[in-house]
Each structure stands twice: as C-alpha cells, then as structure tokens.
Amino acid sequence: MQNFTFYNPTRILFGKGRIADLAKEIPANARILITYGGGSVIKTGTLDEVKTALKGFALFEFGGIEPNPTYEQLMDSVELARREKIDFLLAVGGGSVIDGTKFIAAAIGFEGLPWDILAKHAPIKQAIPFGCVLTLPATGSEMNSGAVITKKATHDKLVFSSPLVFPRFAVLDPSKTLTLPPQQVANGVVDAFVHVIEQYLTYPADAKVQDRFAEGLLLTLIEDGPKAMKEPNNEAVRANLMWTATLALNGLIGAGVPQDWATHMLGHEITALHGVDHAQTLAIVLPAMMQVRREEKHAKLLQYAERVWQLREGSEEARIDQAIERTRNFFESLNVKTRLSDYGIGKDAIPKMVSQLERHGMVALGEHRTMDIDASRRVYELAS
Numbered sequence: 240m241q242n243f244t245f246y247n248p249t250r251i252l253f254g255k256g257r258i259a260d261l262a263k264e265i266p267a268n269a270r271i272l273i274t275y276g277g278g279s280v281i282k283t284g285t286l287d288e289v290k291t292a293l294k295g296f297a298l299f300e301f302g303g304i305e306p307n308p309t310y311e312q313l314m315d316s317v318e319l320a321r322r323e324k325i326d327f328l329l330a331v332g333g334g335s336v337i338d339g340t341k342f343i344a345a346a347i348g349f350e351g352l353p354w355d356i357l358a359k360h361a362p363i364k365q366a367i368p369f370g371c372v373l374t375l376p377a378t379g380s381e382m383n384s385g386a387v388i389t390k391k392a393t394h395d396k397l398v399f400s401s402p403l404v405f406p407r408f409a410v411l412d413p414s415k416t417l418t419l420p421p422q423q424v425a426n427g428v429v430d431a432f433v434h435v436i437e438q439y440l441t442y443p444a445d446a447k448v449q450d451r452f453a454e455g456l457l458l459t460l461i462e463d464g465p466k467a468m469k470e471p472n473n474e475a476v477r478a479n480l481m482w483t484a485t486l487a488l489n490g491l492i493g494a495g496v497p498q499d500w501a502t503h504m505l506g507h508e509i510t511a512l513h514g515v516d517h518a519q520t521l522a523i524v525l526p527a528m529m530q531v532r533r534e535e536k537h538a539k540l541l542q543y544a545e546r547v548w549q550l551r552e553g554s555e556e557a558r559i560d561q562a563i564e565r566t567r568n569f570f571e572s573l574n575v576k577t578r579l580s581d582y583g584i585g586k587d588a589i590p591k592m593v594s595q596l597e598r599h600g601m602v603a604l605g606e607h608r609t610m611d612i613d614a615s616r617r618v619y620e621l622a623s
C-alpha cells in the first residue's frame with residue numbers, strides 16, 4: 240500500500256425525511272443561493288420541501304443548470320451570487336448541479352478569469368461554503384472535492400478539484416430518487432460501477448481492505464442495479480444504491496492504491512463532442528479499455544473475474560475474456576448500450592476525439608501513465 244492522507248469533511252444526513260434537518264446545518268444568518276437543474280425538483284416537490292425546511296432564511300434561487308454544466312451558464316450564477324452577497328450555496332439535484340455549485344463556490348471570490356480554474360489548474364484560495372441535497376445517486380460528487388465543467392464554445396469538458404470544495408453536508412434521502420427516469424437510474428449504476436473500477440482494476444498493491452470494499456460495492460451494484468429497474472418503487476434497493484454510489488467516489492476505496500481514470504478521460508471527449516450522457520460514455524469505453532490494456536491489468540483482471548464474477552474455470556485468458564463480456568452484458572442488461580455506433584457515432588468521429596485528448600494533454604493516462612494517444616485510438620476503434 241502506498242502512503243496516503245485520507246480527508247473527508249462532508250457530513251452525511253442519510254435517510255427518509257432528512258431534508259427537515261437542513262436548517263441545523265446552515266448558519267442562521269446565511270444568505271443562501273439554492274441551485275437546481277432543469278426543473279425536476281420543482282415537479283417532484285423537493286424544492287418546496289427544501290424551502291419549507293429553510294423558512295426564515297434569506298433565500299435566492301438559480302435554476303436551469305443543464306446536465307454537463309457549462310461555464311457559460313454558471314457564470315450567470317456567479318454574477319447573481321456576487322450581486323446578492325451570497326455566503327452559502329445549496330445544490331439540490333444530481334451531479335451536474337452539485338458540480339456546477341462547486342464551481343460557483345470557487346469562482347465567486349476568484350481573482351482573474353474563473354475558466355483558468357479548469358484550463359490552467361489555477362489554485363483556488365477560497366470558496367463559499369455549500370451543502371447539497373442529492374436526487375440522483377451516480378457521481379459521488381456529494382461527498383468529494385471534484386467537479387467537471389464544460390465550456391460549450393470550445394467543447395472542453397475539464398475537471399478541477401480542491402479540498403475547499405468538499406460539500407459541508409449532503410442530504411441523502413433515497414425516496415427522492417424514486418422519480419428518476421429508468422435511464423438515469425441505469426446511468427447511476429454504471430457511473431458508480433466505473434468509479435470503483437478506476438480505483439480497483441489497476442495492479443495489485445496489497446491493499447486488502449480497499450480491494451474487498453471495492454468488490455463489495457461492485458457486487459452490490461450487480462445485485463441491486465437490475466432490481467431497481469425491475470422494482471422501481473423499492474426504496475430499500477434505492478437506499479443501497481445511493482450509499483454505494485457515494486462510497487464509490489468519496490476517497491475511501493482510492494486511498495493508498497494506484498488509480499487509472501483513463502476510461503473517464505476518453506468518455507469526457509465523447510460527451511464534449513457528441514453530448515452522450517456521462518455514464519453511457521463509460522459503458523462504451525470500459526469494455527474496450529479492458530481489452531486493450533489486458534496485459535497491464537492481467538493480475539487484477541483475474542482477481543476481478545474470480546471475486547466479482549465467480550469465474551474460476553478455464554485458462555487465465557479465457558477467464559479475462561469472460562469477465563470483460565460479463566461487464567459489457569451487465570451494462571447492456573441495464574439498457575446502457577456499449578458501442579459508439581449505438582449512439583450514432585461512426586468511426587469517422589474518432590480522429591477528432593483523439594485530437595481533443597491530445598489538446599487536453601491526455602497523452603499519458605492510466606495507472607502507469609503509459610496510455611498514449613495510439614492506445615486511446617485503439618480503444619475508441621474497438622468501441623466503435
């Protein structure tokens with residue numbers, strides 16, 4: 240195991256009805272900007288519930304944050320927050336709203352052009368405190384310090400992270416996820432699955448707890464993902480999925496182990512250019528990624544085959560082939576398609592995706608930093 244510092248300051252308020260506890264989490268004199276997405280929280284009543292819980296606070300609203308939140312749009316909110324002297328943010332929604340809110344929190348007091356936070360990794364010296372009410376279990380953004388923001392004008396989908404943008408708290412009420420369309424439920428399962436894989440399917444590091452935790456999360460997703468699709472009103476299943484998605488990317492299973500993240504980086508370019516949902520891009524890239532890098536990941540692929548898919552028979556190569564096939568079938572069983580062509584993206588689109596990777600400096604990816612542009616091209620080609 241490598242040396243590590245594990246830090247996570249986010250308080251979790253888990254369970255039905257926990258929105259009622261919001262007022263205790265926010266300073267009484269705060270001027271709060273509530274951020275939300277395209278309107279699902281209005282339709283489902285969650286926004287009203289939040290406002291009722293925060294009666295007496297100075298409340299402002301910024302709605303309409305799109306999936307894959309854009310710099311252009313978020314800057315409007317930054318303006319509003321500066322104008323109204325906002326000193327607390329509350330994100331109500333999925334990963335896009337929470338990521339967008341992290342960016343707003345960092346941009347409000349940023350000196351210079353806030354896009355530099357993403358494009359140049361300009362250091363963040365301060366951020367407005369914020370909390371969140373999660374409505375879509377998937378990204379883990381509710382308990383981590385990362386965010387992904389897109390500049391529409393240039394098709395740049397970039398990541399930033401800072402310990403200053405950990406949410407102060409996250410309300411995780413599984414009953415709030417019952418209104419999700421099936422496609423978003425499936426997306427969440429796939430995203431969480433791939434988050435675990437990025438931190439697990441690398442090379443052995445003698446990190447027994449991290450491995451077993453990771454395998455436990457994968458097994459839970461395999462068991463309860465399909466159940467959530469078949470029994471859309473089953474709250475117990477939603478509760479397990481919600482906590483799994485949070486633990487998949489809150490730093491715990493990634494502490495002290497090598498990490499990959501190449502699948503995400505290749506996926507981001509597909510979203511930036513073609514607007515495909517984040518989780519769908521991961522379902523496209525991962526099976527091909529495993530195939531292209533099977534030598535580098537040989538030992539962990541075998542462990543994954545045995546402990547996650549119970550594959551113990553046959554040659555090592557045959558077990559690895561089966562594990563990759565099971566992974567693909569799992570995504571497809573959730574109706575998340577696994578080929579570029581399923582989304583109307585032809586082979587002719589690959590050179591542009593590859594050149595975007597190059598432009599973004601994604602030329603030495605993976606746990607060994609050996610995944611170059613040629614390897615990325617091979618992954619896209621195999622995924623087509």
Ligand code: NZQ
Pocket residue numbers: 275276277278279280283304305306307308332333334335336338374375376377378379380383385386387415416417418419420423426427430488503517
């Ligand atoms: O916008 P509204 O109207 O709210 O509708 C949303 C949106 O259309 C809807 N939705 C959310 N909760 C709902 C609901 N509909 C009905 N009932 C509910 N309870 O779902 C749609 C998708 O929402 P979005 O927030 O975009 O999805 P997700 O949570 O998957 O977030 C995706 C974004 O997170 C980034 C992705 O790149 C993408 O931009 N990620 C962030 C990460 C992080 N911060 O750690 C890691 C991830 O790897 C990922 O990259």
Ligand code: ZN
Pocket residue numbers: 378430433434503517
């Ligand atoms: Zn993801």
